Amino acid sequence: MKPSIVVYKKQPADLQQRLEQHFAITQFDDITEENRAQVLDALQNAEGLLGSGGRVDKDLLDHAPRLRAVSTSSVGYDNFDVAELTRREIPLMHTPTALTDTVADTVMALVLATARRVVNLAERVKAGEWTQNVGPDWFGIDVHHKTMGIVGMGRIGLALAQRAHFGFDMPILYNARSQHTEAEERFGARKCELDELLEKSDFVCVLLPMTKETFHLIGKEQLAKMKSSAVLVSAGRGPVIDEPALIEALKDGTIYGAGMDVFEKEPLPKGSPLLSLPNVVALPHVGSATHQTRYDMAACAVDNLIAALNGDVKQFCVNPEVLRK
């Protein structure tokens, strides 16, 4: 008999077929408050769980006594209770390489769009405001040769450094827990304390995972250290930035602008001031959202689940200590 799995994200047709060859599938589009009871019911018999988003917490795991592997089609895994999975010796698989370049492209797009006011000016053109040669109230700020500050020099940080260095001749400062010699040797990046990075950078790109340590790492005090001409780009996880403090900083000119792909609450609530501030470019968490990359992530997650349920994990495990047991 094929092992049972619960899938809570719609899969491309060929990947769905691949899953069906290996498993008996109970399919959901997501895990929500509305369908949680049905998901918990399906989990009673499930050996595998595949999806992304939705909270996978202790309560959910308590309803999955036969679970042997979990696979997410994302690199971030802050919505999973990793400690609880590890305690139960369940490997959590993720997709750390499939999306790196695409997310770095999105970050660079946010840098350019915010600095050069792409969205704001395009809206003004569409509104019929371009009636004569434009003056300074249409001008933006340069990106090339300005200082790029990267908070979180991981896979995406490194890919951003590559773009900033070779594409835009930008000096690069970075902050991370450890030293990243590849970024230093290939892209001339310099490691520094967060305060120095905030004070000296023209673009501060925050690419951190969501953890207890990174929650609200960028708040009022940190924003006050930035140049008034600087741009903040947030593309890691929303709660790393104290959003009310950022809104104040954007309103009172503490910083020039913000490019954001992630938010404290997603989807961004309709009443958020971030939607009406002209110096904000807000995207709907689409860092990795190209057709190809989303397919590659889904394929990686399917391969990961098959490998994990076959006891054949070679890479991409968040808690590899469970494999050695």
Ligand SMILES: NC(=O)C1=CN([C@@H]2O[C@H](COP(=O)(O)OP(=O)(O)OC[C@H]3O[C@@H](n4cnc5c(N)ncnc54)[C@H](OP(=O)(O)O)[C@@H]3O)[C@@H](O)[C@H]2O)C=CC1
């Ligand atoms: N907007 C989007 O669509 C996407 C968002 N993401 C988010 O981006 C995050 C980063 O992805 P990726 O680059 O692949 O991850 P990595 O794990 O490769 O990089 C994370 C980086 O963050 C640093 N870091 C972690 N905690 C701290 C801390 N407390 N202080 C300073 N630095 C810290 C790490 O430092 P060190 O190297 O020293 O360990 C590392 O450099 C993901 O976790 C996810 O949340 C990812 C994909 C798409």
Ligand SMILES: O=CC(=O)O
């Ligand atoms: O936010 C996206 C991810 O892959 O993590």
